[in-house]
Amino acid sequence: MTAALDIDVREAEQFLYREARLADAFALEEWEALWTDDAVYHVPVDPDADPRTHMSIVFDNRGRIATRIKQLQTGRRHSQRPPSRLCRSVTNVELLGADGGDTLVGSVVQILESRDRGTTWWVGRVTHRLRRVEGELRMAAKTVVLVDSDRSLPTMSFLV
Amino acid sequence: MTTTDVDPEAARLRALVLPDRVHGSVYTDAEIYARELERIWYSTWVYVGHASEVPEPNDYVRKTIGPQQVVMTRDKTGAIHVLHNRCSHRGNLVCDADRGNAGSFRCPYHGWTFANTGDLLGFPFNQGYGGSAARAQLPGLGAAPRVESYRGFVFASLAADGPTLIEHLGAAAERLDRLCRLSPEGEVELTAGWVKHEVTANWKMLVENETDGYHPQFVHSSIFSISGSGIGALYSDKSTAVTRALGGGHTENDLSPEFRRLGVPMGWAGTPESKIPDYVAAMRASYGSDTADEIMINGSPHVMIFPNLFVAEIQLFQIQPLAVDRTVQHVTAIQFKGAPDLNRRLVTQCVGSVGPAGMLLADDAEMYERNQRGVAQRQPEWLDLTRGLHRERLDDDGHTIGTATDETSMRAMWRHYLELMETERSGARPSEEP
Amino acid sequence: MEDVVANEFATVAVSVDDRGNSTRLRLEDLRTGTVRYLDALELESIVWAPEAWMRALLDPSQHRWRDADRGPAQESLDP
Numbered sequence: 001m002t003a004a005l006d007i008d009v010r011e012a013e014q015f016l017y018r019e020a021r022l023a024d025a026f027a028l029e030e031w032e033a034l035w036t037d038d039a040v041y042h043v044p045v046d047p048d049a050d051p052r053t054h055m056s057i058v059f060d061n062r063g064r065i066a067t068r069i070k071q072l073q074t075g076r077r078h079s080q081r082p083p084s085r086l087c088r089s090v091t092n093v094e095l096l097g098a099d100g101g102d103t104l105v106g107s108v109v110q111i112l113e114s115r116d117r118g119t120t121w122w123v124g125r126v127t128h129r130l131r132r133v134e135g136e137l138r139m140a141a142k143t144v145v146l147v148d149s150d151r152s153l154p155t156m157s158f159l160v
Numbered sequence: 161m162t163t164t165d166v167d168p169e170a171a172r173l174r175a176l177v178l179p180d181r182v183h184g185s186v187y188t189d190a191e192i193y194a195r196e197l198e199r200i201w202y203s204t205w206v207y208v209g210h211a212s213e214v215p216e217p218n219d220y221v222r223k224t225i226g227p228q229q230v231v232m233t234r235d236k237t238g239a240i241h242v243l244h245n246r247c248s249h250r251g252n253l254v255c256d257a258d259r260g261n262a263g264s265f266r267c268p269y270h271g272w273t274f275a276n277t278g279d280l281l282g283f284p285f286n287q288g289y290g291g292s293a294a295r296a297q298l299p300g301l302g303a304a305p306r307v308e309s310y311r312g313f314v315f316a317s318l319a320a321d322g323p324t325l326i327e328h329l330g331a332a333a334e335r336l337d338r339l340c341r342l343s344p345e346g347e348v349e350l351t352a353g354w355v356k357h358e359v360t361a362n363w364k365m366l367v368e369n370e371t372d373g374y375h376p377q378f379v380h381s382s383i384f385s386i387s388g389s390g391i392g393a394l395y396s397d398k399s400t401a402v403t404r405a406l407g408g409g410h411t412e413n414d415l416s417p418e419f420r421r422l423g424v425p426m427g428w429a430g431t432p433e434s435k436i437p438d439y440v441a442a443m444r445a446s447y448g449s450d451t452a453d454e455i456m457i458n459g460s461p462h463v464m465i466f467p468n469l470f471v472a473e474i475q476l477f478q479i480q481p482l483a484v485d486r487t488v489q490h491v492t493a494i495q496f497k498g499a500p501d502l503n504r505r506l507v508t509q510c511v512g513s514v515g516p517a518g519m520l521l522a523d524d525a526e527m528y529e530r531n532q533r534g535v536a537q538r539q540p541e542w543l544d545l546t547r548g549l550h551r552e553r554l555d556d557d558g559h560t561i562g563t564a565t566d567e568t569s570m571r572a573m574w575r576h577y578l579e580l581m582e583t584e585r586s587g588a589r590p591s592e593e594p
Numbered sequence: 595m596e597d598v599v600a601n602e603f604a605t606v607a608v609s610v611d612d613r614g615n616s617t618r619l620r621l622e623d624l625r626t627g628t629v630r631y632l633d634a635l636e637l638e639s640i641v642w643a644p645e646a647w648m649r650a651l652l653d654p655s656q657h658r659w660r661d662a663d664r665g666p667a668q669e670s671l672d673p
Contacts, residue, residue, distance in 0.1 A: 043517065045355055051511075052504050055353045055492055058517045059508070067387060071519055076382035079526040117360055117529055150258070152358035152488045155525045156516040216614035218633060261614035262633045273635075
């Protein structure tokens with residue numbers, strides 16, 4: 001942890017709320033534009049394991065984030081046809097520190113997903129690595145540690 | 161095969177599972193499911209885990225045989241045991257952690273303590289049983305009466321008698337050989353951990369789908385169309401791949417004719433040799449250049465070993481029924497011993513494809529669940545199994561084969577299923593073990 | 595990390611081994627190279643073992659020199 005924080009908690013919250021709203025609404029292009037070029041999107045099974053040698057639920061580099069978005073955009077991603085109805089709240093927003101010019105922000109997310117099969121309540125702790133790029137905040141990394149990450153999970157093909 | 165005409169349930173099943181169709185109720189009927197547990201899951205050989213998951217003496221991992229919770233242990237002599245996770249005193253779950261290293265297990269309820277072989281070692285305040293000598297008269301942990309391994313793949317049967325594992329595997333054993341040959345050291349390791357994906361569907365929906373070559377072009381078109389994946393073409397009318405019944409309910413999509421047509425080492429994995437130079441060099445050093453190239457061209461198997469082990473080229477699935485309409489698919493990336501550069505790519509590739517958010521498996525899961533809800537509807541009652549029936553033939557080994565998209569595999573699965581389900585019950589007796 | 599516990603009678607290397615599915619104690623008799631692993635429940639049991647049990651454990655005829663075929667020349671234990 002070096003460098004001073006250049007983001008205050010209010011600005012971080014506003015970013016997280018906007019990201020949540022775009023994901024809920026499947027505003028795919030706008031959501032994708034929030035990522036930096038070196039982004040990592042990670043939903044681990046075991047947050048202490050090395051994702052290069054261990055299974056994750058999601059472990060996307062920037063290229064694979066783009067693929068995930070494109071797959072949804074085909075309209076033939078069956079597990080999202082029709083799209084899940086989503087409403088998520090982001091709470092417990094906390095500045096965790098700075099790292100190499102980025103700011104680490106912790107939060108808790110609770111997502112209600114409604115599908116034909118029924119509703120699922122997804123809850124997890126989230127860490128965002130935020131970076132200012134040309135004056136705008138971007139996500140360089142997002143890690144979502146689901147409460148049930150190492151238990152049996154139903155299909156989760158929306159953007160968590 | 162012993163059939164009992166006095167068994168009305170067997171007669172009913174024979175009317176529901178026909179050579180060219182099955183009745184929808186076989187996926188939804190709780191009584192049929194209960195019989196499947198006894199006749200299939202608690203009788204035949206079921207894949208439990210891999211030796212590499214318990215590498216050291218006294219290592220253990222929690223595993224499952226359908227809804228049964230078991231602990232796979234390696235004792236201090238190296239032998240592998242499959243124990244029921246149930247204290248012999250009051251029936252408490254003995255073991256909580258998913259994995260660990262322990263020579264003995266102590267039940268948290270009253271402190272009964274068992275060796276990792278299942279033997280009862282002792283209990284607190286033994287005067288209540290007339291002293292420690294009572295130990296010899298009291299039972300230990302229940303143990304699967306038969307545990308055998310093939311190439312590190314550990315299977316258990318809860319029936320005391322039956323075919324040996326190698327008889328059960330039959331031609332499927334060679335597919336595991338083919339998989340292991342892709343390691344320069346001839347071994348696979350399951351060290352990447354597990355993703356567990358639960359679906360609201362009957363387990364047989366998954367088994368059938370695993371070697372259904374008809375669905376990929378439809379279910380996975382979203383990802384094939386944007387990723388430039390060649391997988392779709394493997395399962396087309398023009399494909400030279402075949403669907404094969406291996407006997408014993410085991411089935412495969414043999415894609416190796418297509419991989420040979422491609423003729424590129426590691427082409428099957430979509431990974432150019434230049435990206436994994438250490439692996440390619442190690443393979444050539446182990447097998448010699450010609451054989452190594454042949455192995456790397458032919459690729460990995462796509463085989464469903466009935467009832468619960470599915471090897472899909474780079475990933476391994478273990479199917480676990482929980483209820484008639486609930487199934488968990490446990491999945492991990494296959495890791496080849498002596499191939500760290502390849503293994504990392506396989507983890508990345510596998511994570512992208514499988515599990516709840518996987519770009520392939522999330523859509524398969526959607527189909528299982530839609531299918532489960534569909535078969536609960538009243539008409540037309542039957543599921544059709546006739547695709548490719550008119551063009552089936554025998555290959556040189558005497559196995560029935562169809563084209564890449566034919567339902568040869570499903571028909572074979574159902575034939576074996578019916579044999580097990582109508583056979584006079586021989587297994588599933590309470591274990592004779594102390 | 596390995597430490598050595600030694601006195602004039604014995605020299606034993608002690609380390610926490612994590613090659614298994616959870617940690618265990620690795621003990622090596624450096625004079626013979628004989629190794630034994632102890633898991634947590636075994637260690638706890640030793641902590642609670644009565645003195646009589648520990649005294650019995652130190653009786654050489656209980657282990658290395660347990661019968662006529664064993665003695666100082668026989669330096670490894672059967673498992």
